[in-house]
Amino acid sequence: MSLIKYSKISVEDPSDWSGTMMPSVSTLDSMLRCQICKGFLRAPVVTSCGHIFCSICIREALTTKGKCPLCQEEIFESGLRKVLLLDGVVDWFKKHRAELFSNLKRAEVISDSQEESSERVLPSEKSSNVIDLTKDSSFNITASNYGKSTVEQQTLDISHISKQSTQQVSTASALETSPDADMLVQCPVCSKYMTIEKLQGSHIDKCLKGQSDKDYKPQSSPRKSSNKGTGLHLRNDFEIGRLLHSKKRKHENGSFQLQPGIQKKKQRIPNLDVMIPTNRLREKLNLYGLSTGGPRQKLEARMKQYINLYNANLDALHPVDDRVLIGRLSRWESLVEISERQDDKARDNGKSNSIDAIQNAKQNAHSWKVKYRSSYKELIERAKASVTKLSKDGAADNNALSAEKGGDEEAKREA
Amino acid sequence: MGSSELRRTALKRLFKEIRAFDSSAGLKLLQPVQDDMRIIYIDISVLDNPDIYPKSQVYRLLVKPSSTYPFDPPEVKFISYDKFTHTKYPIPVHPHIYSNGHICLNILYDGWSPANTLNSIGLSIQSMLSGNSVNSRPVDDDEYCRIAPSNPLMSKWQFDDDTV
16 A cells, blocks of 8 residues: 555656756755755754754654764754745745756757766766765765766856857746745645735635635736746846846845744744643643544654644744644654554564565574474473373372473473 | 555655665665665675675665654665575675674664665665675674574664774
8 A cells, every 4th residue: 555656756856957057056956955855955944063954854853863863963952943044045946946957958969078078077086975974975976976077068068058049038037026926825725825814814714624715816826927027038157147146136135034924923832741641741732733532652742743843834934824734743643553553564474574584483493403402302201201100100299290390391491 | 565654754755865876886776676665675796895705796785764764774684585586695794794684883773864875875884895804704693693683673783893
């Protein structure tokens, strides 16, 4: 039984960029990813040792083990701080990745020179693949895939091609998004874009109840609305420069670092005190609108995961409603239940599942027999002797027999 | 298979890892069952230690991610028999590798970090073999193999030797 359709999982990866005119984008791509989930950073937080992960990933990792996954330094959940600017940067990159990709994808034209240049990658660069685990491993790998010489070659190619061809570009105009369009959020239920006030006010209730929101006029997504802009003819390298420049402008006026106002009112949920009595724990779950069913262990796990989800949500640039979190929590819980059930099943079947295990067991039993053959024989002889003795002497010797039996067992154990 | 259903995080990550796996310099990733991420093979060959490990020799490493991957370590061991292709493989001789294929390497157990990947596991074990100069099994090999559970994660490991 597979819960997730494989085809639904996006397999976008930093290596996608290797075939484009600017393979070095893969470095940026991999830097914007979380080292735990390998996806783009969601609500990034920085640890006290300076490493950045998705808020939810590092919180879950810290529930298991209180160390930084990258440098093994002891860190605490209370020391995590959100990085709103980076959230904005990742958001921008995610939104424009496809566009950037299609604009840079010119693999056929330059494939010859690319092959040539990749052969020129120095062996010393290859050997840097042997990873020091304390470092950012995947980054090393991707970076070394495209040696310096490749990159230089590619840059030349860009200027070469862009002289020949100009392209109609909608990307540049995408940056002229009005500031309020940036504040639009996607409804997690119907995937429409709207202002957060609208979403949290009345829309989400209707959506969750399954009613269509009739008085709501759909606003186009931030990206769509901006596509209406004038089509500009831009050279590729110029376009990239402009993209970067506009990003810088946004950064300067700080709109990437603003969370919605309601966010400031919300307080973090403190970590769960494991000594909390069960009835208090139930009250607490009830307070957040969570289910209070199940054994103590389940309640604890549920509360812990909700605290993780809730606190991680506070780190997001565009946080979602608590009800969405509760939905995520129940999905998480159903998956945990399935895997637990399967674990139990596996345990019931014992080791019979694994061929290796059977072979091991067989071998073990055999070698055991060979090793202790003489002891077994001796024990059997003694048992036989005592049985004959019993039938001869009758009930009188019962006590003696049981004593001898005990002795036999001891001998067996020693063997 | 005995492994449990992988969670979404685990699946997503494994997908990306398999795509990004750097199958060069003696490492090769294989999926014996298509689209099944619960059993992964990594073929390791050691290229720079011909005294102990012949260059052409391939060792097959079994990696079984748990449902909580990458927060918990996957089950990792060398296998002597591939039940899918019915091929036999040798277990590399190393003072930290038992003859049942179990590997005494802290990053696979206590020292696991969610930032480790299939690629980094392969590379660590490969470099462990490359740097080895002792052509023998662990001292307690017989004893351990007699009592060892099939899953090395169930054993209690002590990491007392940092020299090899």
